[in-house]
Amino acid sequence: MANKPMLLKPSGKDYLWGGRRLNDEFEKNIDMSPLAETWECSTHPDGPSFVTGGEFDGMTLNEVLKAHPEYLGTHSGGSSELPILIKFIDADKDLSVQVHPSDEYAAEHEGGQRGKSEMWYVLDATKDAKLIYGLNRTVSKETLRESLNDGSVMKYLQSIPVKKDDVFFVEAGTIHAIGAGVLVAEIQESSNLTYRLFDYDRVDKSGNRRQLHIDKALEAARLTAIEEPKQPLRVLKYRQGVASELLCRCRYFEVYRMIINTERRQKVTYSTDSVSFKVLLCVGGCGTIGCDGLNLNFYKGDCIFVPADSEVLNIHGQAQFLDIRG
Numbered sequence: 001m002a003n004k005p006m007l008l009k010p011s012g013k014d015y016l017w018g019g020r021r022l023n024d025e026f027e028k029n030i031d032m033s034p035l036a037e038t039w040e041c042s043t044h045p046d047g048p049s050f051v052t053g054g055e056f057d058g059m060t061l062n063e064v065l066k067a068h069p070e071y072l073g074t075h076s077g078g079s080s081e082l083p084i085l086i087k088f089i090d091a092d093k094d095l096s097v098q099v100h101p102s103d104e105y106a107a108e109h110e111g112g113q114r115g116k117s118e119m120w121y122v123l124d125a126t127k128d129a130k131l132i133y134g135l136n137r138t139v140s141k142e143t144l145r146e147s148l149n150d151g152s153v154m155k156y157l158q159s160i161p162v163k164k165d166d167v168f169f170v171e172a173g174t175i176h177a178i179g180a181g182v183l184v185a186e187i188q189e190s191s192n193l194t195y196r197l198f199d200y201d202r203v204d205k206s207g208n209r210r211q212l213h214i215d216k217a218l219e220a221a222r223l224t225a226i227e228e229p230k231q232p233l234r235v236l237k238y239r240q241g242v243a244s245e246l247l248c249r250c251r252y253f254e255v256y257r258m259i260i261n262t263e264r265r266q267k268v269t270y271s272t273d274s275v276s277f278k279v280l281l282c283v284g285g286c287g288t289i290g291c292d293g294l295n296l297n298f299y300k301g302d303c304i305f306v307p308a309d310s311e312v313l314n315i316h317g318q319a320q321f322l323d324i325r326g
Contacts, residue, residue, distance in 0.1 A: 019092030073308030126181030134226030287317015
């Protein structure tokens with residue numbers, strides 16, 4: 001029996017830099033204020049996603065994949081572990097300056113966990129919004145540590161203007177931070193390892209400064225200068241009712257932007273092969289996804305897991321997706 005898509009419900013995170021947009025504009029209906037992140041497609045224990053509706057209603061995606069590892073496809077090698085994690089992030093204030101470890105560093109120093117390379121697709125940004133992407137000059141560990149101690153670290157960080165529809169790939173080891181006023185969809189390795197270098201001396205709602213991880217961060221970070229990132233060449237490919245373009249391809253995932261625009265009874269077909277699952281993250285518009293015995297309505301902000309070797313799906317509506325393959 002072919003495999004059917006599943007609508008997912010996220011876990012939320014109330015980090016102090018978050019805002020209200022995920023509830024107000026994406027109708028997440030999560031009782032958190034602020035609501036900084038929603039983990040849309042996740043089997044990570046720190047923030048699982050849940051199936052809503054259908055045969056597996058109320059189960060975590062992790063429970064479903066343990067029962068049906070074939071849903072991940074042959075590329076997984078028989079593993080039942082989802083290799084990626086997909087989020088929405090609402091940065092009402094600046095995120096901490098941070099770095100994520102590589103797979104090799106995490107395996108050695110974090111009990112065999114995955115490292116964390118990630119991609120950001122900018123859904124919206126205020127006029128003067130910026131992000132931090134690497135160092136603007138090569139520095140030693142000692143120099144960077146001194147700048148962290150005396151609060152002058154920002155002079156070594158590369159600040160990049162950011163606008164709606166930008167794409168950034170942030171390789172593990174890159175010092176980075178999302179700036180205030182930026183709303184992104186993030187696709188990453190399934191990891192929650194973050195080493196904070198600098199947090200602007202902020203305190204949480206209990207009056208405590210958040211933990212820094214300077215020693216590990218300096219070990220894991222790339223301390224050489226990085227060129228200012230350039231936007232990738234993007235070429236829209238069209239067929240009736242749909243256009244798509246490649247945003248990012250790396251060893252961990254592929255991400256396309258897919259624009260659906262169907263009229264009347266016109267439908268766009270969509271499916272997965274036996275090699276890998278896909279995830280559809282709706283970043284605008286609405287419509288329906290149907291197959292034999294199933295009809296899902298989707299709206300802006302919805303996330304749909306499509307198992308490997310799926311039935312042929314029919315998509316109808318006016319919508320924009322991130323089309324993600326693990």
